[in-house]
Amino acid sequence: MTPPGSLLEARTLHKSYGPTPALDGADFTIHPGEVVAVMGPSGSGKSTLLHCLAGIIRPDSGTVRYGEHNLTTMNDARRSALRRSDFGFVFQFGQLVPELTCVENVALPLRLAGAKRAAAEARSLEWMERLEVAEIGAKRPGEVSGGQGQRIAVARALAGAPRVIFADEPTGALDSLNGERVMALLTEAARDTNAAVVLVTHEARVAAYSDREIVVRDGVAREMAGTV
Amino acid sequence: MSIGHTLLGLLESGPRHGYDLKRAFDEHFGHDRPLHYGQVYSTMSRLLKHGLVEVDGVEAGAGPERKRYAITDAGVTDVAQWLARPEKPEPYLQSTLYTKVVLALLTGRNAAELLDTQRTEHLRLMRGLTERKRGGDLADQLICDHALFHLEADLRWLELTAARLDRLAEAVRT
Numbered sequence: 001m002t003p004p005g006s007l008l009e010a011r012t013l014h015k016s017y018g019p020t021p022a023l024d025g026a027d028f029t030i031h032p033g034e035v036v037a038v039m040g041p042s043g044s045g046k047s048t049l050l051h052c053l054a055g056i057i058r059p060d061s062g063t064v065r066y067g068e069h070n071l072t073t074m075n076d077a078r079r080s081a082l083r084r085s086d087f088g089f090v091f092q093f094g095q096l097v098p099e100l101t102c103v104e105n106v107a108l109p110l111r112l113a114g115a116k117r118a119a120a121e122a123r124s125l126e127w128m129e130r131l132e133v134a135e136i137g138a139k140r141p142g143e144v145s146g147g148q149g150q151r152i153a154v155a156r157a158l159a160g161a162p163r164v165i166f167a168d169e170p171t172g173a174l175d176s177l178n179g180e181r182v183m184a185l186l187t188e189a190a191r192d193t194n195a196a197v198v199l200v201t202h203e204a205r206v207a208a209y210s211d212r213e214i215v216v217r218d219g220v221a222r223e224m225a226g227t228v
Numbered sequence: 229m230s231i232g233h234t235l236l237g238l239l240e241s242g243p244r245h246g247y248d249l250k251r252a253f254d255e256h257f258g259h260d261r262p263l264h265y266g267q268v269y270s271t272m273s274r275l276l277k278h279g280l281v282e283v284d285g286v287e288a289g290a291g292p293e294r295k296r297y298a299i300t301d302a303g304v305t306d307v308a309q310w311l312a313r314p315e316k317p318e319p320y321l322q323s324t325l326y327t328k329v330v331l332a333l334l335t336g337r338n339a340a341e342l343l344d345t346q347r348t349e350h351l352r353l354m355r356g357l358t359e360r361k362r363g364g365d366l367a368d369q370l371i372c373d374h375a376l377f378h379l380e381a382d383l384r385w386l387e388l389t390a391a392r393l394d395r396l397a398e399a400v401r402t
Contacts, residue, residue: 204383205376208354224348
């Protein structure tokens with residue numbers, strides 16, 4: 001059982017690629033509404049940890065619990081369904097679908113979950129307004145700036161009302177000003193909806209938007225004590 | 229920060245009483261450290277002595293006399309020179325952190341843990357500044373950003389040092 005109040009829990013996670021251990025021990029708990037930064041040097045295992053937590057890859061040993069679900073024993077189809085319904089994702093380069101307009105991109109997870117087009121796009125526009133990009137709804141990703149594209153990606157992650165948002169270097173491709181704005185908007189929206197954010201970053205100024213940090217070094221994840 | 233030059237600069241827009249100067253200083257620059265009245269008056273007497281300000285008028289009241297100060301031409305030149313002169317960048321060589329890391333290695337203590345603890349402390353401070361930025365005006369944001377970028381530079385050094393601890397340990401022990 002997951003302890004009360006916890007949303008996502010990692011226990012003794014290990015993952016190797018061939019003979020190389022990518023993740024060599026991770027034990028921590030993430031609570032609803034928390035913004036947790038996962039920090040560490042390149043190649044330390046941060047992204048592997050995020051992928052295990054999000055149920056994208058299965059660890060070799062250990063468990064990931066999300067609420068009452070054990071992601072490590074769940075079959076691929078159920079994990080995919082859970083990712084669509086409960087998790088949101090933001091990546092470094094947005095990874096928007098270039099053929100779709102911005103509003104269609106934001107609405108995509110809602111459409112995949114079965115929402116009608118008009119309802120999905122109306123809800124998407126609300127999030128786009130909040131992220132200050134409603135005016136570019138009809139444009140395609142190739143026609144907008146990097147900062148706008150990343151806000152579209154954040155809106156897409158939030159539109160499905162996720163319980164956990166996984167953000168992997170979400171500001172890595174942005175300048176300081178745009179990066180900070182994206183972080184402020186992402187963390188405010190997450191707090192308002194009581195969603196947890198797992199934020200992989202190597203930038204301290206980005207991590208400063210979190211409530212606490214988990215440090216990964218040589219595959220070992222350590223939960224640091226210091227919260228505000 | 230040169231308090232003398234800052235007060236002189238504030239006088240350029242027109243004569244002010246010591247109290248007004250303190251208020252203007254605190255409003256623009258004194259978020260963390262407001263000026264003491266004593267500092268204002270001791271600074272003004274020094275500036276008077278050097279001919280950079282003059283007494284523009286004295287008001288008698290119930291309390292002590294209130295002097296109104298005005299900047300002189302020499303004062304304006306002094307401010308201009310101060311603003312035009314670049315500040316000497318501080319290289320922070322032999323910082324306390326470096327000393328602590330080397331000492332930890334020399335005495336067989338856990339230097340990686342020391343760096344981790346320091347990172348957490350830096351991040352704690354950075355979170356406070358980030359929170360202040362969220363609710364602050366543009367001046368607050370710029371002041372906090374300056375502090376944040378410096379703390380970030382420290383953190384980059386911490387990360388780099390953490391990645392080179394084995395080599396540093398070898399170097400300091402031989």
